[in-house]
Amino acid sequence: MGIKKHILVIPGDGIGPEVTTWGKAVLENIAEEYGHEFTFDGALMGHAAIEVTGSPLPDDTLAKAKASDAILFGAIGHIKYDNDPSAKVRPEQGLLKIRKELGLYANLRPIMLFDELLDASSLKPEILKGTDILFFRELTGDVYFGEKKRSEDGNTGSDLMIYHRYEVERIAVKAYEAAMLRSKRLCSVDKANVLETSRLWREVVQEVAKRYPEVETEHMFIDNAAMQLVKNPKKFDVVLTANLFGDILTDEASQIAGSMGMLASASIGDGTGFFEPIHGSAHDIAGQNKANPLASILSVALMLEISFGLTEEAKRITDAIDKTLKAGYRTGDIADAHTDPAKILGTKQMGQKVLQYLKETVLN
Numbered sequence: 001m002g003i004k005k006h007i008l009v010i011p012g013d014g015i016g017p018e019v020t021t022w023g024k025a026v027l028e029n030i031a032e033e034y035g036h037e038f039t040f041d042g043a044l045m046g047h048a049a050i051e052v053t054g055s056p057l058p059d060d061t062l063a064k065a066k067a068s069d070a071i072l073f074g075a076i077g078h079i080k081y082d083n084d085p086s087a088k089v090r091p092e093q094g095l096l097k098i099r100k101e102l103g104l105y106a107n108l109r110p111i112m113l114f115d116e117l118l119d120a121s122s123l124k125p126e127i128l129k130g131t132d133i134l135f136f137r138e139l140t141g142d143v144y145f146g147e148k149k150r151s152e153d154g155n156t157g158s159d160l161m162i163y164h165r166y167e168v169e170r171i172a173v174k175a176y177e178a179a180m181l182r183s184k185r186l187c188s189v190d191k192a193n194v195l196e197t198s199r200l201w202r203e204v205v206q207e208v209a210k211r212y213p214e215v216e217t218e219h220m221f222i223d224n225a226a227m228q229l230v231k232n233p234k235k236f237d238v239v240l241t242a243n244l245f246g247d248i249l250t251d252e253a254s255q256i257a258g259s260m261g262m263l264a265s266a267s268i269g270d271g272t273g274f275f276e277p278i279h280g281s282a283h284d285i286a287g288q289n290k291a292n293p294l295a296s297i298l299s300v301a302l303m304l305e306i307s308f309g310l311t312e313e314a315k316r317i318t319d320a321i322d323k324t325l326k327a328g329y330r331t332g333d334i335a336d337a338h339t340d341p342a343k344i345l346g347t348k349q350m351g352q353k354v355l356q357y358l359k360e361t362v363l364n
């Protein structure tokens with residue numbers, strides 16, 4: 001029996017619209033094939049929204065977001081703001097606000113490693129092979145939301161790093177639940193030797209751990225975790241960490257997967273889920289048909305699995321990507337010296353290839 005879902009598509013800025021087109025096309029294909037009814041709406045956010053409405057997150061977008069079953073997001077950001085730190089209205093305010101408004105406190109980032117891309121990473125294939133990590137990054141607390149100050153003379157700045165017990169507890173529970181379904185190993189990353197917020201973090205994680213005695217818990221300092229991640233990534237399974245540490249660690253981990261263009265993420269809370277590639281708007285390649293659309297397509301697979309419980313459909317998508325890569329097709333960011341130049345594709349051609357394999361893929 002097919003299901004009915006209403007999906008909001010927010011393409012955003014830069015390469016956002018280019019890659020999101022293919023995420024949406026895959027959703028349409030899955031709906032058709034499995035008899036689901038997916039309806040779509042679109043909305044503005046980021047620089048694109050500032051240009052039209054003056055706000056990075058217009059009320060209309062927020063209302064549509066709250067009324068949808070899931071959101072497919074591209075990326076936001078514009079070079080104009082990157083070079084002007086004093087701009088009061090900024091694209092990223094839209095993203096921070098929607099996370100807060102939708103209560104998206106947990107950001108899930110699976111580090112999926114396609115065997116075909118072992119050589120695309122800067123790490124050695126023998127170190128990478130078999131890596132399978134699921135990051136849980138806290139998303140609505142930490143220095144991102146604490147008070148920000150600048151002294152009157154402009155020479156001193158500060159950002160308040162703050163966490164409340166309930167914020168740590170609710171994401172810890174989500175991470176332990178996931179660990180129970182995986183290999184029952186969880187590593188909590190903090191800086192408890194220096195930071196009070198980390199001491200609270202560790203205390204709460206230790207309490208939650210008692211409810212999951214089957215899960216083997218390890219606590220690691222962020223500096224050590226950053227090092228271990230490239231030294232021996234296989235040692236990690238579920239990684240639980242705060243907002244700032246998670247931001248940095250997951251970008252580091254993107255190199256395990258070969259490129260930012262390969263990683264998807266899900267932001268969840270108690271309501272509508274938000275699905276997006278981990279990359280930004282990539283001004284350097286925007287509008288040139290060079291962006292890798294696979295992270296957006298993998299975001300759709302996460303949406304189907306996490307928000308709609310459609311695991312078979314999600315697997316169908318990852319299988320189609322696997323087949324596309326096995327056939328030798330690459331976008332520029334994941335191509336290497338061994339890639340057949342005739343198989344280096346643009347965004348559009350890569351999207352079309354995945355759709356072709358999606359139609360042909362039979363689940364094994």
Ligand SMILES: NC(=O)c1ccc[n+]([C@@H]2O[C@H](COP(=O)([O-])OP(=O)(O)OC[C@H]3O[C@@H](n4cnc5c(N)ncnc54)[C@H](O)[C@@H]3O)[C@@H](O)[C@H]2O)c1
Nearest residue numbers: 075076077078260261279280281282283284285291292333
């Ligand atoms: N979630 C978001 O919307 C988000 C996240 C990070 C950065 N940003 C914004 O994006 C803008 C650019 O930031 P940045 O350059 O630090 O990060 P970025 O992720 O946009 O780009 C980093 C590098 O990775 C490459 N890259 C990223 N995605 C790619 C893809 N799909 N295919 C091929 N190559 C890809 C880019 O070309 C660039 O060289 C900034 O305005 C920043 O604020 C937005």
